[in-house]
Structure formats: C-alpha cells, structure tokens
Amino acid sequence: MVVFTGLAIGVGYAVGGRVAKADLNHPISKWYDRAPLLGAAVGGVAVWIVVRVIDSELSPLTIAAVIVLGALVGTGVGWLAALATRRKARTQIPVPAIVAAAVGGSVLAEVSWILYQTLITKVEWPSAKLRIPFPQIDVVSGSALQIGGVTIQRSAIFTVGALVVCAAGLWYFVNRTRMGRGMQAVSQDPDTARLMGINVDRIIVVAFALGAVLAAIAGVSQGLQNTNIEFRMGFLAGLKAFTAAVLGGIGNIYGAVVGGLVLGVVEAMATQYIPGQFGGSTWKDAWAFVILILVLVFRPQGLLGARVVDRA
Known part of the structure; x- marks a missing residue:
C-alpha cells in the first residue's frame, strides 16, 4: 500500500x-x-x-x-x-x-x-513458504546412468555440459568478438574507451545481460539438481559462487571456473574422507568457507591470480 x-x-x-x-x-x-x-x-x-x-x-x-x-x-x-x-x-x-x-x-x-x-x-499467488516442483525433462532429469560401478545423475551431466558450453562461449565472446574486446577496454579504462569510439553504456548493458543469461542457466541447473525451488535456494549458491570467484581470482574468468571445480571437489572429498564429527554432508558447506578463509589469508589474489589492470 x-x-x-x-x-x-x-x-x-x-x-x-x-x-x-x-x-x-x-x-x-x-x-x-x-x-x-x-x-x-x-x-x-x-x-x-x-x-x-x-x-x-x-x-x-x-x-x-x-x-x-x-x-x-x-x-x-x-x-x-x-x-x-x-x-x-x-x-x-x-x-x-x-x-x-x-x-x-x-x-x-x-x-x-x-x-x-x-x-x-x-489472482491466485503461489505461497513463498512452500516448495514448488521444478519442471522435469526426461532427457536431463530421467533415471541415473550406471557406468561401471559409478552412478551418475543426468542433471549432473547437464550441469557439466552447460559449464563447458558456457565457459567456451564466454571465452570466445570476450576474446574474439568486437563487443568482447570493447568490454575488456571498458573494464580497463572507460574514459579512454569512450574516446576511442566505444559505446560504454551499451557495453555495460551487454555485460549485465550476459551475467543474467549465465545466472539463468545456473538457476535451471540447480533446479534440476534439487527438483524443487524455494525462495532461499539461491542464497547459499550465491555465497559459494563468490567463494569460487575468490578462490580462482577476482576478475579472472578461467579462475572462476577452476575455483568452482576445486570447491566442488573439496566438498565431495571432505564429505567422504574426513572422519569423526566434522565429516559428512552436514559439514560440506563449512569446509567450503574454510577454503575461502585459507585462500584469503595465504593467497588473496586467488589460485590463478586476480586480474590487475596496468595503467600508464
């Protein structure tokens, strides 16, 4: 009101x-x-x-x-x-x-x-307190695949495939297209880029739109993994995304991919191989933030190094 x-x-x-x-x-x-x-x-x-x-x-x-x-x-x-x-x-x-x-x-x-x-x-509004079933696709969310003695969920295959396609597409866009090179120029020095004839406002809009598209793909992937969606499901995922970016190096696209993979491997290994009360699935999120603290203390630039702009 x-x-x-x-x-x-x-x-x-x-x-x-x-x-x-x-x-x-x-x-x-x-x-x-x-x-x-x-x-x-x-x-x-x-x-x-x-x-x-x-x-x-x-x-x-x-x-x-x-x-x-x-x-x-x-x-x-x-x-x-x-x-x-x-x-x-x-x-x-x-x-x-x-x-x-x-x-x-x-x-x-x-x-x-x-x-x-x-x-x-x-209007019949959905309740924000209830979990809503996420649409399921047989090809992506069907029965799990058995390869030898390993069980692989189809949603996990979709997530890895989406990661490869998005990472390769983002690399090509940033490094091989005119718009991507303009984006790099704007990130280094927007004033000089504007003097060189680059439409800075358009570059900023494209950057935000590209981020929204990638976030939408990540949301679909998480929905297929969880099978249900709720209002707070993205909070922890956002924290882990920030952790992965810091782990790989802020501003480094490849570092973000590597940081996410390392973070996932660390969580899986901590769940399986850490004995006692600090092991198990209940502590996997805690170990993810332990990794973040260690990286910030001993290597704040990240595993692959943060992207630093050299100015004259």
Missing part, C-alpha cells in the same frame, strides 16, 4: 509541476519550491487514507465525494505550505497547479487501491 501511495503522490506532484512550469516558464529545483505541490498531494492522499480507515468499502458516489474533499483539503495544505516557505521560494506556484496535484493524488490513490485489491484477491 505504501508503494501505491508513494506512486500517487509522485504522479500528482508531477501533474502539478507540469502545470506550474507551463504557467511560469520556470523550472522547480528546490524543496521549498516543491512544498506547495507536495503538500497538496500529501493532503489529498491523507484524506483518502482517513476515509479508508473509517470505511473500507466505499460506493462510487462516496469515492467521488472523497476525491472532491481531498482536492479541497489538499489545496488548503498546499496553500499553507506555500505560505510557510514563501520567504525562501524562488518561484510562485499558482493555485491551479496545487489543485491539480491534490486531485491527481486523490484519484491515483483510489485507482491504485482498487487495482491493489483486485490483484490481491482475484
């Missing part, structure tokens, strides 16, 4: 600000110049909130009356705000702009509340 109210105030203020700018041909740039419009929007929304607290179900006639009352109260509040800040104000906001802000705030608050109620009551 706070989001919708904030949206109503913001749009109501924008409507009033547009009127004020059109009338006076003067931009509004200080908080005391905005005070009348903000006061008008807040006053109109406050009336609507009070009426809603008194009676949550309103008829269309009552809604129209609330909008009119909110416009009147909001105009009064905006006028008082203008009087309180007129000594510092650099521009004068006309009454039509204040009325527009009050009416806009009231109308948008009511419309937003109706949409909010409709979305909450009419």
Whole structure:
C-alpha cells in the first residue's frame, strides 16, 4: 500500500509541476519550491487514507465525494505550505497547479487501491513458504546412468555440459568478438574507451545481460539438481559462487571456473574422507568457507591470480 501511495503522490506532484512550469516558464529545483505541490498531494492522499480507515468499502458516489474533499483539503495544505516557505521560494506556484496535484493524488490513490485489491484477491499467488516442483525433462532429469560401478545423475551431466558450453562461449565472446574486446577496454579504462569510439553504456548493458543469461542457466541447473525451488535456494549458491570467484581470482574468468571445480571437489572429498564429527554432508558447506578463509589469508589474489589492470 505504501508503494501505491508513494506512486500517487509522485504522479500528482508531477501533474502539478507540469502545470506550474507551463504557467511560469520556470523550472522547480528546490524543496521549498516543491512544498506547495507536495503538500497538496500529501493532503489529498491523507484524506483518502482517513476515509479508508473509517470505511473500507466505499460506493462510487462516496469515492467521488472523497476525491472532491481531498482536492479541497489538499489545496488548503498546499496553500499553507506555500505560505510557510514563501520567504525562501524562488518561484510562485499558482493555485491551479496545487489543485491539480491534490486531485491527481486523490484519484491515483483510489485507482491504485482498487487495482491493489483486485490483484490481491482475484489472482491466485503461489505461497513463498512452500516448495514448488521444478519442471522435469526426461532427457536431463530421467533415471541415473550406471557406468561401471559409478552412478551418475543426468542433471549432473547437464550441469557439466552447460559449464563447458558456457565457459567456451564466454571465452570466445570476450576474446574474439568486437563487443568482447570493447568490454575488456571498458573494464580497463572507460574514459579512454569512450574516446576511442566505444559505446560504454551499451557495453555495460551487454555485460549485465550476459551475467543474467549465465545466472539463468545456473538457476535451471540447480533446479534440476534439487527438483524443487524455494525462495532461499539461491542464497547459499550465491555465497559459494563468490567463494569460487575468490578462490580462482577476482576478475579472472578461467579462475572462476577452476575455483568452482576445486570447491566442488573439496566438498565431495571432505564429505567422504574426513572422519569423526566434522565429516559428512552436514559439514560440506563449512569446509567450503574454510577454503575461502585459507585462500584469503595465504593467497588473496586467488589460485590463478586476480586480474590487475596496468595503467600508464
């Protein structure tokens, strides 16, 4: 509800600000110049909130009356705000702009509340506390394969295959394409890269999009491994991804791959070969962060070395 109210105030203020700018041909740039419009929007929304607290179900006639009352109260509040800040104000906001802000705030608050109620009551939302089954694909998530005396899950094969394809594709993109070389240039010196004709903003967008694509592939892989998804399943995976990046070397693509593989091997070996109360699957996550601490203490640049940019 706070989001919708904030949206109503913001749009109501924008409507009033547009009127004020059109009338006076003067931009509004200080908080005391905005005070009348903000006061008008807040006053109109406050009336609507009070009426809603008194009676949550309103008829269309009552809604129209609330909008009119909110416009009147909001105009009064905006006028008082203008009087309180007129000594510092650099521009004068006309009454039509204040009325527009009050009416806009009231109308948008009511419309937003109706949409909010409709979305909450009419749409069947999944519960965030329940585990949702992840879609299964026979080729990827079917029965396990038996190779000699080793049992290999098909989801694990998919994960390794996705790793090889993504790593090879990322290497080719970064080192062999024009966009990838531009990305390397931007990472070294964005100002010089911009002078060389590289569109830095586009490079940044592509980098974020590429990261989202790789994260989506990792999410699908983890969903196939767990067979169920929940809201907190990515938290520990994100911590381990950071650990793998530090283990391999921050900024080093190949180091991240090696760090992830080393981390997985260490967890598997710790689970199988460490005896006593510190062994077993319950301690595999703890051993992963022990490796992170050791790397940070004895080799903070990572196994393959962090990527360092040489500047003239």
